Amino acid sequence: MSKDWKSYKPLLLPDIKDLSSIDVYEKNGGYEALKTILKHKKKEWTPENVTNEVKSAGLRGRGGAGFSAGMKWSFMPKPDGGPRYLAANGDESEPGTFKDRQIFEDNPHLFIEGAIIAAYAMSIDVVYVYIRGEYRPYLKMLQKAIDDAYEKGYIGKNILGSGIDVEMYTHMGAGAYICGEESSLMESLEGKRGYPRVKPPFPAQKGLWGRPTTINNIETLANVPLIMKNGAEWYKQIGAEGHAGPVLYGISGHVNRPGVYEYPSGMLITDLINEVAGGIRGGKKLKAVIPGGSSTPPLTAEAVEGIAMDADSLREVGTMMGTAGLVVMDEDTDIVDVVWRISHFYHHESCGQCTPCRDGTGWLQKTLEKINRGDGEMRDLDLLLNICNQMEGRTICALADAAAWPVRYSIDRFRADFEAKCKKTVYALA
Amino acid sequence: MKNIVFDKDDLLEIEKIKAKYPDTKSAVMPVLWYAQDKFGDTNTEIQKLVADTLDLPPSHVYGVVTFYTQYYDQPKGKFVLDVCTCLSCHLCGGYDMLHYAEEKLGIKAGETTEDGLFSIQSVECLGACGYAPMMQITNDKVVNHLTKEKMDQVIETLKSGNDIELEPITIPQHQNVSK
Ligand SMILES: Cc1cc2nc3c(=O)[nH]c(=O)nc-3n(C[C@H](O)[C@H](O)[C@H](O)COP(=O)(O)O)c2cc1C
Ligand code: SF4
Ligand code: FES
Numbered sequence: 001m002s003k004d005w006k007s008y009k010p011l012l013l014p015d016i017k018d019l020s021s022i023d024v025y026e027k028n029g030g031y032e033a034l035k036t037i038l039k040h041k042k043k044e045w046t047p048e049n050v051t052n053e054v055k056s057a058g059l060r061g062r063g064g065a066g067f068s069a070g071m072k073w074s075f076m077p078k079p080d081g082g083p084r085y086l087a088a089n090g091d092e093s094e095p096g097t098f099k100d101r102q103i104f105e106d107n108p109h110l111f112i113e114g115a116i117i118a119a120y121a122m123s124i125d126v127v128y129v130y131i132r133g134e135y136r137p138y139l140k141m142l143q144k145a146i147d148d149a150y151e152k153g154y155i156g157k158n159i160l161g162s163g164i165d166v167e168m169y170t171h172m173g174a175g176a177y178i179c180g181e182e183s184s185l186m187e188s189l190e191g192k193r194g195y196p197r198v199k200p201p202f203p204a205q206k207g208l209w210g211r212p213t214t215i216n217n218i219e220t221l222a223n224v225p226l227i228m229k230n231g232a233e234w235y236k237q238i239g240a241e242g243h244a245g246p247v248l249y250g251i252s253g254h255v256n257r258p259g260v261y262e263y264p265s266g267m268l269i270t271d272l273i274n275e276v277a278g279g280i281r282g283g284k285k286l287k288a289v290i291p292g293g294s295s296t297p298p299l300t301a302e303a304v305e306g307i308a309m310d311a312d313s314l315r316e317v318g319t320m321m322g323t324a325g326l327v328v329m330d331e332d333t334d335i336v337d338v339v340w341r342i343s344h345f346y347h348h349e350s351c352g353q354c355t356p357c358r359d360g361t362g363w364l365q366k367t368l369e370k371i372n373r374g375d376g377e378m379r380d381l382d383l384l385l386n387i388c389n390q391m392e393g394r395t396i397c398a399l400a401d402a403a404a405w406p407v408r409y410s411i412d413r414f415r416a417d418f419e420a421k422c423k424k425t426v427y428a429l430a
Numbered sequence: 431m432k433n434i435v436f437d438k439d440d441l442l443e444i445e446k447i448k449a450k451y452p453d454t455k456s457a458v459m460p461v462l463w464y465a466q467d468k469f470g471d472t473n474t475e476i477q478k479l480v481a482d483t484l485d486l487p488p489s490h491v492y493g494v495v496t497f498y499t500q501y502y503d504q505p506k507g508k509f510v511l512d513v514c515t516c517l518s519c520h521l522c523g524g525y526d527m528l529h530y531a532e533e534k535l536g537i538k539a540g541e542t543t544e545d546g547l548f549s550i551q552s553v554e555c556l557g558a559c560g561y562a563p564m565m566q567i568t569n570d571k572v573v574n575h576l577t578k579e580k581m582d583q584v585i586e587t588l589k590s591g592n593d594i595e596l597e598p599i600t601i602p603q604h605q606n607v608s609k
Contacts, residue, residue, distance in 0.1 A: 015604040083452065095517035095555035105599065133463075133500045134556045136570050137596050169450045172463060174498035177554065191451075191458040192490075193497040209452050252518035252559035259560045259602040276603075294517050294555075325559065327518055341520045345554050351497075 005271070010262040011226050011246050012219070013106050020141065022148040025109040031154055033228040034113050037120065038162040050121040054224060057232035058244040062099075063089055063180075063217030064293065064322050066243070066311050069224075075204040076212050079123045085213040086124045087189065088115050088221055090131040090142075091173055091180035094293035095345055096325035099248035100218035102260045104131075104138040107222070108145035112168070114224035116155060119166045122214055126167045129218075130185050133174040143170055177349035181397045182215040184351065195353050196397035219248055240266025240310035243321070247309065251277040253328035254284065266310045269299075273328055284330040288414070292322020294342050295402030297409035298335075318409065335414045336421050339406055340368035346403030357400035360391040364407055376422040381411055434475050436483060440468065444483060454484050458494055462501055471502035499553075500569050507542040507549035509588050512566040513576075515552045518559035527563045527576045528552050534585065547589065561599065571596050 009015075018024045025031070037045040055070025076084065088111070092100045103111050115127050129146075131139045146168055149155045157165045171189055173179050179188045183197035186208050207213020223245055227235045236244045243265045249272055252258045256278030263276070269289060273279065280286055286301040291309065297319040299307070307313055311321045329338065347361035364387055367380050388404040395401075411418055436444065443464060448457045461480050466472050472480070472495050474488075481488040495501045502510075511531055515524040528539060531550050535543055539552040558564045561574030571594045573584055587594060 010603065013601055013603075015601075092557050093555060096559050097555075098557045098559050098561075101557055102599065102601070106601065132557065133498070133569060134566060137572065171450075172460065173500075174459060174463070175500035176498050188459065189451075189456060190453075191455040191494065193493050209456075250560055252562060253521045257602050258562070259599070261601075261603050290517075327521070327559070329521060333521065338517070338521070341515075341517060345516055348554055 005263050005267060008263055012110065012222055012248060013102060013260070013262050019107050020105065020109070020145065022109060022145065022152060025107075029229070030109050030225075031113055031152075033225040034117055034120075034154060035160060037117060037228060038160050038164065041120075041162060041164075047121045047123055050117065050228065053232050054121070054227055057227040057235040058242065059220065059223050059227060059235070060243055060245075060311070061217055062219035062223075062247070062323070064094065064295075066321055069216060069220050072204075072214060072216070073118065073122050075202070076122045076124075076214060077204065083126060083209075083211050084122065084124045085208040085211060086115060086119050086122065086127045087182070087185055087208065087213060087215045088127060088129040088218055089180060089182065089185060089215055090129055090135070090218045091177075091185060092135070092218075092323075093132055093177040093180050093349075094295060094323050094325065095342070096252055096290060096293045096327040097250055097323040098252070098325065099250045099260050099323070101135055101138050102248065103218055103222050104135065104142045108142045109149065110225055111142075111218055111222045112145060112149050112155070114221035115168065116159070116166055117224050117228055118214070118216065118221055120164060124214070125165055126169070128189055128208070129168065129170045130179070130189060131170060131172055132179075133172050136172065139170055139172055146170065176351075177345075178351045178397070178399060181399065184397065185215065186213065193351075195351050196399075198396055239264030240308060240313070242312055243310035247324050249276070249309065250323070250325040251328065252325070254281045254330040254333070255279065255328050256281055266308045266313070269304045269307050269309060269326070272309070272326060277328070280328065280330050282330070284332065286328070287331045287333050288329040288335060288338075290327040290329075290406075291319050291324075293325045294327070294345065295405055296320045296322040297405050298329075298413065300413050303413070334372075335410055335417045336368065336372050339410045340365070340372045342406050343368050343403060346399065350399060350403070354395040354400065356391045357395045357403070360387050360400060361403045363387050364403060368407070371418065371421050374421060376418075378419065378422050380422060381415075381418055384408075384411060434469065434479055436465075436479065440464070441483070448484075455486060455490075457484060458486065458491060459498075462491070462495060466501060470508075471505050473503060473505065477503075505542075508547050508568075510549045510551060510568045512551050512553040512556065512569075513539075514554070514556045514558070514562070514564055514566075516555035516559075518555070519562040519564060522562040524563040525552075527565065527578075527581060530578050531565075531581055531585075534581070548585070567594060573597070574599070 059069045060066040179194040184194040188194040203213040343364040347365040352358040388408045391400040477491045481491040513528040542549040
């Protein structure tokens with residue numbers, strides 16, 4: 001963990017006025033990485049070399065799963081002359097997550113430059129940017145940036161005279177969390193209901209319209225120009241070992257200064273809450289933290305002490321980095337009520353293909369609702385855990401797991417809260 | 431009542447949309463958005479129009495419309511207040527805001543006022559959790575840091591036929607005010 005985070009200067013969202021305009025972006029070194037790569041595309045920066053640079057930088061996906069970006073790029077098969085696609089994932093619908101939106105608003109060209117470099121590295125000719133329908137105002141901002149970049153020759157035919165062609169289109173979702181799951185996203189782009197696909201085949205083999213496809217998160221791609229401009233060695237020095245780079249931490253809930261903050265990976269959760277976000281509202285004590293979006297298991301205030309925001313540290317305490325969207329809850333929070341609301345979300349968003357998910361999310365919600373209103377019985381807690389057992393690892397996509405984890409780990413870590421609500425009824429006479 | 435047809439300009443726009451994709455089916459979502467912008471919703475008659483225009487079975491278009499919550503398969507009020515009650519907004523009083531709007535307009539979530547002006551919906555996370563509680567108006571402008579006063583203001587502004595300004599989010603970390 002870098003101890004000097006207080007002097008850290010943001011790289012993804014630097015403090016530069018009007019950076020979202022292409023002229024300002026260019027004046028501040030924007031599109032330089034792309035220019036350099038295309039100028040040296042024959043020797044120093046062949047597509048393979050770019051991929052390897054990103055791989056050795058240790059950039060991990062910022063969309064939730066934390067998979068190595070360079071590794072993913074290297075899964076793309078050799079070009080066969082047919083179309084190949086990059087789908088940039090701006091669906092951003094995991095409760096507690098609101099960071100990609102800040103990139104669209106404040107630094108869209110960084111993302112565009114990263115996406116074009118990624119397309120070059122994988123010999124991709126078309127980029128689709130999938131943006132959730134609720135981000136319509138921000139999609140307009142990105143579209144303006146894309147149009148400007150087309151005009152200046154950074155996108156389109158024969159980019160900067162290099163002979164490389166890459167088109168970039170936006171596609172607006174229409175209100176479905178599941179479309180953030182990569183195979184559902186592809187179904188949605190193909191004009192269908194967003195039902196996740198059974199894997200294998202993986203997208204690199206058979207993706208959009210049956211062709212090789214890579215899916216990356218918006219923030220992941222925004223990191224690419226930083227790596228290419230400053231080198232993998234430089235990038236690796238930022239933040240935690242094994243989870244390098246700057247991270248957009250979205251902090252929400254009961255803090256004084258919620259918002260998106262950019263700091264190196266590996267920040268202490270307590271620093272993020274107490275210093276960065278100005279502490280808990282009303283001087284209250286901390287009760288719980290969800291570290292990376294609603295699907296990541298919540299931590300108790302005690303468990304949070306000394307824990308850093310990187311994949312390895314979080315795994316040790318039984319949770320995950322997810323999207324780095326921290327949801328902070330003060331001492332007055334009713335955990336049962338919160339978990340009920342989370343399960344309401346997953347039930348609403350289940351696509352309904354798999355029985356364990358379609359029915360399981362409904363049972364979780366109903367049972368939690370019963371406990372929450374004070375009609376719970378102790379055996380309902382066993383029932384909830386039993387439902388989780390039948391959901392986890394038994395479905396086409398990870399939504400079922402995402403729904404089960406918060407329930408399972410909340411009961412495990414905040415059992416007294418659940419029992420207190422159950423004991424109120426039924427067995428009171430015994 | 432508007433005539434449910436696409437005119438020449440519409441068809442030109444739709445051709446532009448189609449050109450973004452390798453097949454016509456993929457254009458269904460943007461064309462539905464286009465239709466909803468024009469007609470206000472995507473009821474069965476409009477679904478049929480989209481299906482005919484793109485040469486798709488109406489059942490396919492119906493399937494898409496009913497999968498995605500932002501397509502309105504039934505007419506709604508002129509202004510749809512989507513109040514977020516999901517995780518972070520709930521923690522910051524999202525349901526209070528929802529109930530306040532319900533009381534003020536005399537309707538429940540899912541309903542429309544008699545004058546056809548407002549609908550209210552309780553919705554899942556809108557990706558603005560740091561600015562909770564918040565709401566979105568008819569799939570477009572967002573209103574952050576909702577309070578009762580702000581809700582009053584927004585409703586009055588909309589009633590008087592004026593537009594709501596989109597509030598830029600200043601990054602709290604930045605020293606210089608960047609907007
Ligand atoms: C239910 C579900 C929802 C998801 N939602 C998103 C999302 O909104 N945005 C995103 O980038 N990734 C989301 N993901 C992860 C994607 O499937 C995929 O791993 C990611 O976009 C890959 O990009 P990355 O490797 O750059 O992180 C979701 C996954 C699941 C299972
Ligand atoms: S796990 Fe749930 S969301 Fe995922 S495919 Fe199955 S039913 Fe759909
Ligand atoms: S929870 Fe309301 S915007 Fe995310």
